[in-house]
Amino acid sequence: MRIDIITIFADYFAPLDLSLIGRARESGLLDIRVHDLRTWTHDRHRTVDDTPYGGGPGMVMKPEPWGEALDEVTGQEGTDVAVPRLVLPTPSGVPFTQPHAERLSGEPWLVFACGRYEGIDSRFVADARERMPVEELSIGDYVLAGGESATLVMVEAVARLVPGVLGNADSAVQDSFAPGAMENLLEGAVYTKPPVWRGREVPPILLSGNHGAVDRWRRDEALRTTARNRPELLDEIPEHELDRRDQEV
Numbered sequence: 001m002r003i004d005i006i007t008i009f010a011d012y013f014a015p016l017d018l019s020l021i022g023r024a025r026e027s028g029l030l031d032i033r034v035h036d037l038r039t040w041t042h043d044r045h046r047t048v049d050d051t052p053y054g055g056g057p058g059m060v061m062k063p064e065p066w067g068e069a070l071d072e073v074t075g076q077e078g079t080d081v082a083v084p085r086l087v088l089p090t091p092s093g094v095p096f097t098q099p100h101a102e103r104l105s106g107e108p109w110l111v112f113a114c115g116r117y118e119g120i121d122s123r124f125v126a127d128a129r130e131r132m133p134v135e136e137l138s139i140g141d142y143v144l145a146g147g148e149s150a151t152l153v154m155v156e157a158v159a160r161l162v163p164g165v166l167g168n169a170d171s172a173v174q175d176s177f178a179p180g181a182m183e184n185l186l187e188g189a190v191y192t193k194p195p196v197w198r199g200r201e202v203p204p205i206l207l208s209g210n211h212g213a214v215d216r217w218r219r220d221e222a223l224r225t226t227a228r229n230r231p232e233l234l235d236e237i238p239e240h241e242l243d244r245r246d247q248e249v
């Protein structure tokens with residue numbers, strides 16, 4: 001998968017050299033390219049923003065550098081598809097959730113355009129929509145100073161679902177929010193060695209070797225964690241996915 005990121009803060013993306021994503025880049029599974037928007041300015045001050053028409057506080061990003069940046073980045077060789085999908089991180093976007101991450105992980109080419117200030121001139125978005133699919137996505141109901149940290153979040157959520165990126169092919173299967181039997185349940189408590197730590201024992205069932213009992217215990221734990229932290233998620237579970245034991249938890 002190829003991912004291009006256009007930003008005025010290229011240094012913000014240094015974490016993409018690390019860990020899971022860093023290794024996937026080295027192995028060639030991910031081709032991530034970070035571009036400085038100011039490359040496509042032509043004035044001495046490399047200006048990317050201006051005051052908003054209609055007045056009001058803050059600054060708006062100018063359309064010209066963004067238009068040129070997208071033209072050049074999308075005109076580059078590197079994938080077997082003609083056009084990428086453009087992702088615009090914005091607090092006014094559609095909420096980004098695990099189904100988005102799954103769908104985007106199957107795309108061959110994504111471009112993230114990181115706006116700052118009060119956003120990018122809307123004509124840039126309208127112009128891009130004529131040539132490629134565009135999604136405005138928000139990572140939650142709070143306001144960040146710019147799209148960079150949101151892009152890091154989305155790139156990580158997407159990249160770990162690209163086949164081969166996770167070491168253990170199964171480890172995405174049991175995630176909270178992953179599709180499957182525990183869909184819509186949060187993962188419950190987990191334990192490792194030692195069996196007793198500061199007087200606290202690991203729940204004996206996990207040491208029993210009884211896989212059926214362990215599965216049942218994990219599901220009960222997931223139900224309890226969900227009821228405590230995200231009770232509204234329990235209402236979304238279809239009746240036929242709940243069994244008698246679930247109702248008792």
Ligand code: 6GU
Pocket residue numbers: 088089090091093137138139140141142143144145146147150151
């Ligand atoms: Cl994607 N961008 C910004 N600036 N703020 C946000 C966001 C994105 N998602 C939530 N808040």
